[in-house]
Every structure is written in C-alpha cells, then in structure tokens.
Amino acid sequence: MIRIVHINRNNENSKYSLLEHSSFKLRHIQHIKNTATDWELKLQFIESHLFIVAASGQGWLTLDGQYIEWQEGSVYICNPGQLVQAAAQSLDERGLYLLRFDIIKDYDSRTTDSVRPIQGELPFPIKEKIILSSPVSINALCENITKYLQSDDQLKQFRSQIYFQELLYHLFQDDLLVHENDPEEVLEYVKSYMEQHYQQELTIEHLAKVAGVSSRHFIRLFKKRYGCSAIEYLAVYRIDQAQKLMKMDSEYRLKDIASHVGYPDDIYFRRKFKQITGIPPATYIRNNKQKIAAYNPFNIGQLLPLEITPFAAPGDHPWTDYYKRKYGADLVLSLNSIEAVKREELLLANPDYIIGIDNMVSTEEQAWIKQIAPAFFVPWMDHNWREHVQLIAEFLDKTALADTWFEKYERKSRFVKEQIQYTIKEDTLLVIRVTGDTYHILGCRSLATVFYDDLHIAPPHDIDRLMPDHRVTPAELAKYDADRLVIILDDDARSQLGWQLLMQSEHWRNLKAVRNGRIDFLPTYPWIEYTAFTHELVLDEVLMLWRNRA
Known part of the structure; x- marks a missing residue:
C-alpha cells in the first residue's frame, strides 16, 4: 500500500489535495480476453472500488441503474455500495481489465480530537468515466500489473502496486485535461x-x-x-x-x-x-440502543428514514448486505426465511420491537411474534407508502423523525422537479417492468408514484393510475406510445431473453420513445420496492438521468 502525498500545497483548488492523507491498495486484477462467449458481470452491490478498463470490444454497464454504452479506450469507475452490472462482446487479445482496490483515509497526526477518525471507504475523486489520452500506455501498465501481482515473488508483488500508482497518476492527468475548466466539476x-x-x-x-x-x-x-x-x-x-x-x-x-x-x-x-x-x-x-427487527424485507426501507438500522432483517434479501456495508451494521442478524426458524432466532435475540407487514404474515404467526416483543404489522393495502412510515413512527414514538424526513423529501422532490423541467418539458412517461416473458406497466403502489405524484410527470392518457401494474403485450404498448420510457429489467435469464424479444419486435421499434432514443433503465433492486427509502433513491436517480439533458 503506497500513500499519495500532497502534490501542490500552494494550489488549494487542485483536486488532488483530496489525496493528501489517502492510501491506495490494489486488491485484485482480472484480464478477460479472447472470449468465445459474451462476458458478463452479474448485478451486484460491490464492496470495493472497481476500475473497468475497456481496452477492446463492445459492451455496456449500469451504475445504480444508469445505463452506459462503453467505449474502447475508456476507464469506468465504480465505488463501494454501488449497484453494478456489465457485459461485453467481441473481446480480442487486448480484452478488458477489472481492477479492485481500496482507498483508505490515513490517521492525521495533526488532529487533536479525542475521537478517532471514522474508518471506511472514501469515494474515488473522479466520477464514472475517464477517456484515455493514451490507451496503449494504460494497457501496458495493466499488463505489467497483472504479470507482477500474480507472481510468488513478494518484491514483484510490491512492484505491481507501484505500477498501479502510476496508472492512477495517468488517470488523474487525463481527467484533469478534460475537466479543469468545467464549472460542474x-x-x-x-x-x-x-x-x-x-x-x-x-x-x-x-x-x-x-x-x-x-x-x-x-x-x-x-x-x-x-x-x-x-x-x-x-x-x-x-x-x-x-x-x-x-x-x-x-x-x-x-x-x-x-x-x-x-x-x-x-x-x-x-x-x-x-x-x-x-x-x-x-x-x-437512546433510540439507537433499541433493538428493532424488520420481520419482512420491505420493512427495511420503512425503518431507515426513521434513522433506524434494523438489528435483524431477512437474510435472503438484497438490501440486507447493502445496508450492512452502507451503514456499518456489521452485527446485523440475518433472519431465516422459514417462519419457525425465524421465530426462534428472534426469541433468542430478545428484540425491543418487531415491525412486519400484515398481509405477508399469517394471523397465527403474528400472534406468536407478539409474544416475543411488542410488534406492529403495517396495514399494507389500506395505506400508501407515506402512511406506512407515519404509522410505524407513531408505534415507535418517532413522529418527529418522520416529520423531519418528509420535510426533506418534499424539499428534495421540488428541487429535482426544477432541475429536470427543461429536459422533460411536457413529455409523457411510461414505466415498464420486464419480468420473464411478461411486460407490466407500473401504476399506483410502485415507484411510478414518484414520477407521477411527486415530480408531476404526465402519464399517457389511457393509463389506469389506480392499478398497481397492468400486464401488456408488445402490440398493446402502441396504445400508450409515451414520449419517454423507463425500463425496469429483472436480472434473471428469462427476463433478459424477454427483453431481447421485445426489442426485436416491430411494435417496439415503432414506439415514439424508441425512435427518439428516450429510454432509461433502472435495475429491479432496490428501486422496485414501494417504500420511503427507495423512493428517495429514485429522486437521486432521476437527477442523474435527466438533469440538464435534452
């Protein structure tokens, strides 16, 4: 691990002053080349920083749902906690490189505080993409890193870290050439x-x-x-x-x-x-000393806005690993999916409160759970996502926290609406989920409510907003023919095939949004969930998709 020192102490406007007390350690490098079949990085929350060096071929990736068609001679940057998926075709001898690494903030000896600095990953100072001025040089560095890191000789392994620092230097230089005069940067x-x-x-x-x-x-x-x-x-x-x-x-x-x-x-x-x-x-x-369990997966996205990281939650849900990393909840109890086992786990864990969802838990099981600890089962169908949070807040005596969160959410939604108005204008929007070989238009009780109710984007005239989702055929999509489409694509093989079949249909190619290239993508998790926390994530995603984009 080699520490980067301050490059220019006389220039506070240098981006690289951020690196004064940072260390970079390469963990792993993988070279994918000459593949007979397409290569794929499956949808995942990544735990370390990741460079994807696209030396050859064609491909795409999604970063937290943002779809990016990659270019040869570019490097794509992913940070810990991001939801990442990628695929490539036609890789030659140059192929592509995946470099996983850590950034660690060093302890600053000049600090006199009695509290130690918070440990954890830092964001990489460059966002998303770097266009290389010399792809050949970067490829050569990647080759040397691969060669020396895989050696059994410790000195050669050390040398691979030196080559990695040189690669970082070239990336920073290339980024500086492009962005040093960019106001947003x-x-x-x-x-x-x-x-x-x-x-x-x-x-x-x-x-x-x-x-x-x-x-x-x-x-x-x-x-x-x-x-x-x-x-x-x-x-x-x-x-x-x-x-x-x-x-x-x-x-x-x-x-x-x-x-x-x-x-x-x-x-x-x-x-x-x-x-x-x-x-x-x-x-x-005092509140954080309470042990509050999320009995059902959706409860996680209902509790986080109340500043509650559940001490126990379903272990078979993608959110569980995500918030363990994001919120530092390393000691979270992963609950079994079998009710009888889950009940025993909660009994041994002795929680202060248990939060569940009424129509996802049988009446008999609810009675058992209430014998373990005070429990509240959210009336799912009788209330909307806002009311879900408010009811939980009342039960846990956290109404003030809920009020503060909703004030911030409303302020944020107004800001996002202002930022995207020049992009969206009067366009209509349709939200479609591809699951297997079926296509569903999302309406109420889904993330579509963020687009329609909070951001006031107009749906197509014929859409039934009162239906949670509505199954359609490719031919029926022409009836709605929205100006824009947001596609939520499940990541299983059947759904990917269903998506390919949809794109090949003439009905799809004739849609206005398809012809005008106004299609955006979101992955299934976590955005598909009908909860307060995930709806706030949708606002962040919308801002990335449509701010100042004509």
Missing part, C-alpha cells in the same frame, strides 16, 4: 473538499477561493446545483458524521463528538442536531 470538487475538511472551520469566502470564483458567484452556483447553500450542506454532513459516531457502541462524550465534527460549542451542536434531525442528540443515542 469544480462544484463537485468543492463538495468533496468540504467532506474531507468538515472538521475545520470553513467559510463561504474560503470555499469560494477553493472554487476559484467570487463568494457571491459561488453562493449562486452551489445553490443552483445542489438545492441548498454550501453552509447548509456542510451542517448536514457534519451531523451525519456525528450520527455515525453515536451509532458506535462507545463511551464518547457528546462534547467530544461535537468537537470532532467541527462544532467546538456543544450547545450550538445540540441545537443544530435537533434542527436537522428533528430530535435532540441524547434522544438519538
């Missing part, structure tokens, strides 16, 4: 700068200097880009870091936590914490 850099230096005193004047613009211009640009001021963003980020410390089983004093996240005045910190979260910090700490 500068704002992203400043946001990352705040996240790296949140423990320090940061003023608008200082941040504007980092951005290289006047304070007045910086204030306007940041608010337009992110929907809040830079100081508001910094405060939310600091409180988020404080919450992470509070979730640890530690004896940190509140005064120490406040100082660690940049608030020397702990009284001001308490006031700011309540303003942002809706509850005082002492209440938050």
Whole structure:
C-alpha cells in the first residue's frame, strides 16, 4: 500500500489535495480476453472500488441503474455500495481489465480530537468515466500489473502496486485535461473538499477561493446545483458524521463528538442536531440502543428514514448486505426465511420491537411474534407508502423523525422537479417492468408514484393510475406510445431473453420513445420496492438521468 502525498500545497483548488492523507491498495486484477462467449458481470452491490478498463470490444454497464454504452479506450469507475452490472462482446487479445482496490483515509497526526477518525471507504475523486489520452500506455501498465501481482515473488508483488500508482497518476492527468475548466466539476470538487475538511472551520469566502470564483458567484452556483447553500450542506454532513459516531457502541462524550465534527460549542451542536434531525442528540443515542427487527424485507426501507438500522432483517434479501456495508451494521442478524426458524432466532435475540407487514404474515404467526416483543404489522393495502412510515413512527414514538424526513423529501422532490423541467418539458412517461416473458406497466403502489405524484410527470392518457401494474403485450404498448420510457429489467435469464424479444419486435421499434432514443433503465433492486427509502433513491436517480439533458 503506497500513500499519495500532497502534490501542490500552494494550489488549494487542485483536486488532488483530496489525496493528501489517502492510501491506495490494489486488491485484485482480472484480464478477460479472447472470449468465445459474451462476458458478463452479474448485478451486484460491490464492496470495493472497481476500475473497468475497456481496452477492446463492445459492451455496456449500469451504475445504480444508469445505463452506459462503453467505449474502447475508456476507464469506468465504480465505488463501494454501488449497484453494478456489465457485459461485453467481441473481446480480442487486448480484452478488458477489472481492477479492485481500496482507498483508505490515513490517521492525521495533526488532529487533536479525542475521537478517532471514522474508518471506511472514501469515494474515488473522479466520477464514472475517464477517456484515455493514451490507451496503449494504460494497457501496458495493466499488463505489467497483472504479470507482477500474480507472481510468488513478494518484491514483484510490491512492484505491481507501484505500477498501479502510476496508472492512477495517468488517470488523474487525463481527467484533469478534460475537466479543469468545467464549472460542474469544480462544484463537485468543492463538495468533496468540504467532506474531507468538515472538521475545520470553513467559510463561504474560503470555499469560494477553493472554487476559484467570487463568494457571491459561488453562493449562486452551489445553490443552483445542489438545492441548498454550501453552509447548509456542510451542517448536514457534519451531523451525519456525528450520527455515525453515536451509532458506535462507545463511551464518547457528546462534547467530544461535537468537537470532532467541527462544532467546538456543544450547545450550538445540540441545537443544530435537533434542527436537522428533528430530535435532540441524547434522544438519538437512546433510540439507537433499541433493538428493532424488520420481520419482512420491505420493512427495511420503512425503518431507515426513521434513522433506524434494523438489528435483524431477512437474510435472503438484497438490501440486507447493502445496508450492512452502507451503514456499518456489521452485527446485523440475518433472519431465516422459514417462519419457525425465524421465530426462534428472534426469541433468542430478545428484540425491543418487531415491525412486519400484515398481509405477508399469517394471523397465527403474528400472534406468536407478539409474544416475543411488542410488534406492529403495517396495514399494507389500506395505506400508501407515506402512511406506512407515519404509522410505524407513531408505534415507535418517532413522529418527529418522520416529520423531519418528509420535510426533506418534499424539499428534495421540488428541487429535482426544477432541475429536470427543461429536459422533460411536457413529455409523457411510461414505466415498464420486464419480468420473464411478461411486460407490466407500473401504476399506483410502485415507484411510478414518484414520477407521477411527486415530480408531476404526465402519464399517457389511457393509463389506469389506480392499478398497481397492468400486464401488456408488445402490440398493446402502441396504445400508450409515451414520449419517454423507463425500463425496469429483472436480472434473471428469462427476463433478459424477454427483453431481447421485445426489442426485436416491430411494435417496439415503432414506439415514439424508441425512435427518439428516450429510454432509461433502472435495475429491479432496490428501486422496485414501494417504500420511503427507495423512493428517495429514485429522486437521486432521476437527477442523474435527466438533469440538464435534452
């Protein structure tokens, strides 16, 4: 592992100041070439950073649902926790390389706080894609990395890490050539700068200097880009870091936590914490000591908005591993799918509360569960996703947290609506899920409610919004003929085949959205779930798909 030192101490606007206390360690490299069949990286939440170096062939990948057709001579960047899928065809001798690596924030000896810095993965400073100025040089470096990393000689393994640092240097150089004068890239850099230096005193004047613009211009640009001021963003980020410390089983004093996240005045910190979260910090700490179990998979997305990471949840659900990584819940109990076994697991775990869903659990099983701990089974069909969260909040005495979350959600949905209005205009939108060889139009009680109700995008005139989903044939899609399509494609082989058959049909090719190239994709999980947390993810995804895109 080799640490990158500060490249230019006199230039605070350099993106690479983020690397001053960061280390990069290559974990694994794989070279895929001359394949007789198509290569595929199955849909997965990745645990480490990943480079996909596209040296040859054709292919595509999705990053958190964003579909990208890859180009030869490019590198694609995936960060831990992202949902990634990729495929390639026609790979020659050059093929493609997959490099998995870690970024580790070093301990800063200059820090005098009594609280240790939070450990964990850092985001790579470049987003999504780098177009290479010299693909040949990068390919040669990848060849050397592969050769030396696979050696039994420890010195050669060490040399592979040196080649990896050289590869990073070339990637940073290529990115700098493209983005050094890009206003959006500068704002992203400043946001990352705040996240790296949140423990320090940061003023608008200082941040504007980092951005290289006047304070007045910086204030306007940041608010337009992110929907809040830079100081508001910094405060939310600091409180988020404080919450992470509070979730640890530690004896940190509140005064120490406040100082660690940049608030020397702990009284001001308490006031700011309540303003942002809706509850005082002492209440938050007390709440996090409660052991709350999610009996059904959808309960996870209902509890997270209430600042609750379930201590137990169904182990056969994709979300379970995801929030273990994202929220640091390493000790989460993975519940068995068999009711009798699950019941025994909960009995031994002795939870404070259990949250389930009424129509997913038999009346008899609900009675058994209520003997283990106070339990609430959400009335699923009688209420919408907002009411689900509110009912759980009332049961757990967390109404203030729910109110705060919904205020932030409404503010965010208004901001996203403003950001995409020049792209969407008066376009109609149809949301289609491909499952096996069937095609369903999504309506109520699905993520389509985010598009139609929160973002006020118009559905086609003939769609029945009151139906959760409506099965259609390719021929029937012509009846709706929306301006835009969002496709949710299940990742099993039957669904992939069903998608291929749909694309080959004449009915599909004649659709207005297909002819105009206005098709976007979301993976099945986690976006398909009808929960508060996943609907907020949809807002983030919409912003990536349609902000300022004609």
